[in-house]
Amino acid sequence: MNQIQYEKKPLIEKPPKKKVNILxxxxxxxFSSWINTLFTIGLGILVFFVLKGTLTWVFFSADWSVVxxxxxxxxxxxxxxxELWRVWVCILLVSILLGFSGGIWNGTITHLSIxxxxxxxxxxxxxxxxxxxxxxxxxxxxxxxxxxxxxxxxPIKKTILxxxxxxxxxxxxxxxxFDILTxxxxxxxxxFLLTLLLAIxxxxxxxxxxxxxxxxxxxxxxxxxxxxxxxxxxIRGIPLITILFVAQIMLPLFLGxxxxxxxxxxxxxxxxxxxxAYLAENVRGGLQSIPRGQFEASHALGxxxxxxxxxxxxxxxLRTVIPAxxxxxxAIFKDTSLVTIVGLIDILGMAxxxxxxxxxxxxxxxxxLFVAAIFFVFCYMLxxxxxxxxxxxxxxxx
Amino acid sequence: MLEEFNxxxxxxxxxxxxxxxxxxxxxxxxxxxxxxxxxxxxxxxxVVLGPSGSGKSTFIRTLNALEEIQEGTITVxxxxxxxxxxxxxxxxxETGMVFQQFNLxxxxxxxxxxxxxxxxxxxxxxxxxxxxxxxxxxxxxxxEQANKYPGQLSGGQQQRVAIARAxxxxxxxxxxxxxxSALDPEMIKEVLDVMKELAKTGMTMVVVTHEMNxxxxxxxxxxxxxxxxIIETGTPSELFDNPQHDRTKLFLSQIx
Numbered sequence: 001m002n003q004i005q006y007e008k009k010p011l012i013e014k015p016p017k018k019k020v021n022i023l024x025x026x027x028x029x030x031f032s033s034w035i036n037t038l039f040t041i042g043l044g045i046l047v048f049f050v051l052k053g054t055l056t057w058v059f060f061s062a063d064w065s066v067v068x069x070x071x072x073x074x075x076x077x078x079x080x081x082x083e084l085w086r087v088w089v090c091i092l093l094v095s096i097l098l099g100f101s102g103g104i105w106n107g108t109i110t111h112l113s114i115x116x117x118x119x120x121x122x123x124x125x126x127x128x129x130x131x132x133x134x135x136x137x138x139x140x141x142x143x144x145x146x147x148x149x150x151x152x153x154x155p156i157k158k159t160i161l162x163x164x165x166x167x168x169x170x171x172x173x174x175x176x177x178f179d180i181l182t183x184x185x186x187x188x189x190x191x192f193l194l195t196l197l198l199a200i201x202x203x204x205x206x207x208x209x210x211x212x213x214x215x216x217x218x219x220x221x222x223x224x225x226x227x228x229x230x231x232x233x234x235i236r237g238i239p240l241i242t243i244l245f246v247a248q249i250m251l252p253l254f255l256g257x258x259x260x261x262x263x264x265x266x267x268x269x270x271x272x273x274x275x276x277a278y279l280a281e282n283v284r285g286g287l288q289s290i291p292r293g294q295f296e297a298s299h300a301l302g303x304x305x306x307x308x309x310x311x312x313x314x315x316x317x318l319r320t321v322i323p324a325x326x327x328x329x330x331a332i333f334k335d336t337s338l339v340t341i342v343g344l345i346d347i348l349g350m351a352x353x354x355x356x357x358x359x360x361x362x363x364x365x366x367x368x369l370f371v372a373a374i375f376f377v378f379c380y381m382l383x384x385x386x387x388x389x390x391x392x393x394x395x396x397x398x
Numbered sequence: 399m400l401e402e403f404n405x406x407x408x409x410x411x412x413x414x415x416x417x418x419x420x421x422x423x424x425x426x427x428x429x430x431x432x433x434x435x436x437x438x439x440x441x442x443x444x445v446v447l448g449p450s451g452s453g454k455s456t457f458i459r460t461l462n463a464l465e466e467i468q469e470g471t472i473t474v475x476x477x478x479x480x481x482x483x484x485x486x487x488x489x490x491x492e493t494g495m496v497f498q499q500f501n502l503x504x505x506x507x508x509x510x511x512x513x514x515x516x517x518x519x520x521x522x523x524x525x526x527x528x529x530x531x532x533x534x535x536x537x538x539x540x541x542e543q544a545n546k547y548p549g550q551l552s553g554g555q556q557q558r559v560a561i562a563r564a565x566x567x568x569x570x571x572x573x574x575x576x577x578x579s580a581l582d583p584e585m586i587k588e589v590l591d592v593m594k595e596l597a598k599t600g601m602t603m604v605v606v607t608h609e610m611n612x613x614x615x616x617x618x619x620x621x622x623x624x625x626x627x628i629i630e631t632g633t634p635s636e637l638f639d640n641p642q643h644d645r646t647k648l649f650l651s652q653i654x
Contacts, residue, residue, distance in 0.1 A: 296464055297501035301515035301567060302490040304483070311514060315505050393505075 066363040067370045068128035070354050074347055074370070077190015083182060086174045087193060088136045093167060095120075095140045099147020100160045108388040110148070115381055117144050168204065186264035192347040192374060194264070198336040202271040203329050209272065210279025211318075215309065217284055228280070235277035241338055243270045248342045267339045275332050282324040286317030319393050326386035330379045347371055409618055412439045415475055415571060415602050416461060422469035423456065423626075430456050431467070432627040438571075441600045445613040445634075448623030449649060454606045457623065458573050461604065462486075462493045475570055491519060494564025498576040500556040502548035502563070508535070509544040512563045520567060527566070534562040538592050554585030558592055565596075572596065574605040610653060614638060622646050 030040045067074070076087060095116060102113035117140075123129065124137030151160070175197075177183040189197060216228035235243070247270030248263055290313055298308040318325070340349035351371045355364040416438035423431040430453045438444050448454045459465040461472060463479055463486045472479045474489045503511050512531040516522050535541045538558040540551075548556055557577055564572060574593065578586040590612050597603060597616050607613065613620055614634045622629045622637065622645075630637060630646045641647045 293497060293499050293501035294503065297495075297497065297503070299464060300462055300490060300493075300495035300497075301563070302487055302519040303515065304487060307518050311518070312503055316503075319505060 062366050063363055064366055066354065066360045066366050068126075070350075070367075071126075071128065073191060073354065074350050074367075075191050076193045077345055077350060078188040079190070079193060080184060080188065083177075083184055086177075086181070086184075090171045090174055092136070092140055092143055093163075093170065095143045096147050097160060097163050097167060099144040100151040100156065101147075101164075102144075103148040103151020103153075104157055104160060107392055108385050111388065112381070112385060113144050113148060117141055119377075120144070168200075186262050189264060190345040191350045194339075194344060195333075195336045195346045195348075197264075198268060198271060198339065198346070199333045201268045202275050202332050202336075205268075205272045206275035206279055206332070207325075209276035211283050211314070213276060213280035214283035214287060217280065218287060232277045232280050235274055236281070240271070240274050240335055241341055243274050244338060244342050246270070263342065264344060267342060267344055271332065271335065271339075275328065278328050278331075279325065282321050282328060283317060285324065286319075286321035287313065289320050290316055322386055322390050322393075326382055330382050333379060333382070334375060347374065409439050409442055412441060414438065415440045416604070417473040418461075418470065419472075420470040421457070421460060421467050421472065423460065423465065423467045430626050431460070432625070434470070434626075434628060436621065436628065436631075438602060438604060440570075441602055442618045443597045443603045443605065443616055445617035445620045446604065446606045446623060447608075447610075447613060447620055447649070448629075449652075452623040453626040454623040455575055458575050458604055458606050461571075461573060462490050462495055464495075491567060492569050493571040493573055494567055494569035495573040495575065496557070496560050496564055496577045498579050500548070500553070500560045500580075502556055502560060504548050507545050507547055508540075508551070508559050511548065511559060512566045515563070516566050516568075530566055530568075531562070534565055535559075537595070538562045539588070552585060553581045554588045557581065557585075557589045561589075561592055561596070571602045571604070574603065574607065576606050576608070578607065578609060608653070610638075622649065624649070 031037045072081070072084075076084065079087065095113075098109070098113040098116055102110040120137045120140040124134050124141070129137075150156075174181070175184065175189065175193075176186065213228050213232060216224045217232065219225045219228070244267060247266045251266050251269070294312055294316070295308065298312045303312070337346055337348040339346055340352065345353060348371055351364075351367040354360055355367050360367075414437040416436075418434055418436045421431050421434040422429070434457060446454045446458065456465055460467050461474060467479075475492050477485055477488050479485060479489060502508075503514070506514065509528070509531055512534065513524070513527045516527040516530065517524055520527075532541065532544065535544055538561055540555050540558060543551060543555060543559070548559070551559065561572075561577075577593070578589050581589065586609070590609060593603070593605070593612070594616055605612075605617075617634050619631065620634055620637045621631045622643075624645050630641065630643045637646065638650065641650060
């Protein structure tokens with residue numbers, strides 16, 4: 001009698017686990033053939049000498065006093081020292097909001113608050129800063145941590161949202177004073193404070209303008225449509241520097257006598273208008289990626305155009321263009337350094353001015369490395385959050 | 399909670415809820431709808447058959463103004479379609495539509511998909527709408543999926559959500575544009591079952607489909623489209639068992 005024996009196997013088998021052994025890993029990845037071994041050794045030597053050179057310079061040869069001596073200038077420019085508390089209050093406001101938001105919403109925003117905490121700790125522990133700024137820095141840490149645990153417990157979601165909306169006008173009020181506090185002219189804002197102000201203002205304002213331009217470009221009304229096309233194509237055809245010059249020189253002529261903006265505000269307007277055109281094209285790309293079925297389904301449910309745009313089309317369109325938009329935000333952030341050309345002194349301009357001081361001759365390297373590090377940290381934070389947001393929104397998955 | 403439309407009046411004596419007179423439509427030079435005259439009674443289930451490219455989908459899409467017509471008049475529930483957006487919106491509120499490709503909103507949960515239109519278009523209070531939505535999900539058999547996203551559901555489940563979403567507006571008419579054509583065979587039944595249940599409640603339905611069994615079983619009346627015109631109209635038994643027109647015979651012979 002022939003009987004067929006079936007081996008009983010569970011229906012679902014787990015994939016075989018791969019054991020990771022350091023030696024095996026090295027063999028597989030770095031020394032798998034003689035040519036790979038050659039590359040590994042060659043590149044290893046190269047990396048060693050580059051690192052050795054860089055690190056020796058950073059820790060032994062470089063004279064960082066040029067940065068520590070001018071720390072305040074680099075960060076806040078000519079902002080009067082007596083009024084510096086206002087800048088700190090703004091930063092602390094951000095810390096409170098970020099701390100609470102981190103506790104309430106978790107995820108990316110918690111990472112941002114951790115990032116800010118680390119920044120506070122580093123700048124609070126720097127050897128050369130004054131006692132006063134150490135106190136401000138550590139207050140920031142305390143507020144962040146307290147906010148985080150407060151946000152987990154207290155039901156204050158709406159208050160915090162309101163806080164974020166009010167943050168911008170409060171910051172502007174505090175920094176400027178508007179004669180209620182002692183007025184600090186915008187021309188005294190400089191250094192990294194100016195860089196941040198320019199970047200935040202142009203991001204915050206160019207985003208809605210860009211969305212409106214993108215929607216306008218797809219409008220059925222010919223006047224709106226051709227105005228938007230004309231605007232976008234015109235602005236994209238001109239270099240940013242030209243626009244900054246125009247804003248400095250021509251704007252006062254256009255606006256006439258009554259309305260006079262100082263040159264920081266003019267630069268902000270120029271950058272906002274410039275970036276709005278680029279953002280508009282990014283957003284338009286997103287709008288075009290929405291399948292026709294989404295429009296039809298919304299129409300069939302009785303949505304009018306504005307409800308449809310707000311609830312169905314824009315959320316999907318913006319979600320798909322997050323990478324492109326954040327790319328543009330990073331570009332905005334770095335483009336702020338162009339304002340040196342029209343006489344504003346941002347962090348890069350400040351570094352350049354300091355390096356021309358005979359006292360610090362030959363120490364440009366330290367200055368510019370410091371500036372580069374600051375730019376990198378903030379830009380990396382932007383792109384890191386964008387990646388996190390993409391993941392949490394499931395871009396490319398849903 | 400959900401309205402039942404059943405009434406005992408015989409179909410022939412009921413009033414028309416959709417009236418189409420002399421519809422003509424062109425795509426460029428292509429004449430896609432030729433003098434279409436068709437009325438639908440309240441509570442009637444009308445199935446539209448025809449070979450692909452015959453204009454049946456275009457026809458059903460003119461009923462809620464997703465497609466414009468160049469000639470003729472369409473009256474739905476007493477409102478005549480015109481260029482006036484408010485007329486179009488009135489009609490769209492009263493007609494639900496289910497698409498071949500489901501067209502759920504991928505960035506919202508199932509529950510939000512269903513609740514959005516009743517809240518913002520009908521302006522009904524949120525708790526009432528949520529109750530309706532959950533009840534509808536129960537009715538289409540997937541209450542446990544309420545908080546998932548459309549991408550996490552199978553095609554059949556998505557189409558059932560699409561039906562629930564259209565029903566949540568409590569429309570007087572439901573339009574189905576090839577609701578099962580994009581589905582795997584084993585999922586077609588679950589969608590057709592939901593549609594059969596709906597037909598039993600007395601909902602007015604216009605269904606474009608290739609499902610002959612569904613047409614035979616559920617339809618009160620069948621119209622056959624070819625080359626943009628209505629070739630033949632009749633009850634399922636008239637049309638399937640005793641077709642009059644040569645083109646109807648040809649179409650049925652190819653399909654059955």
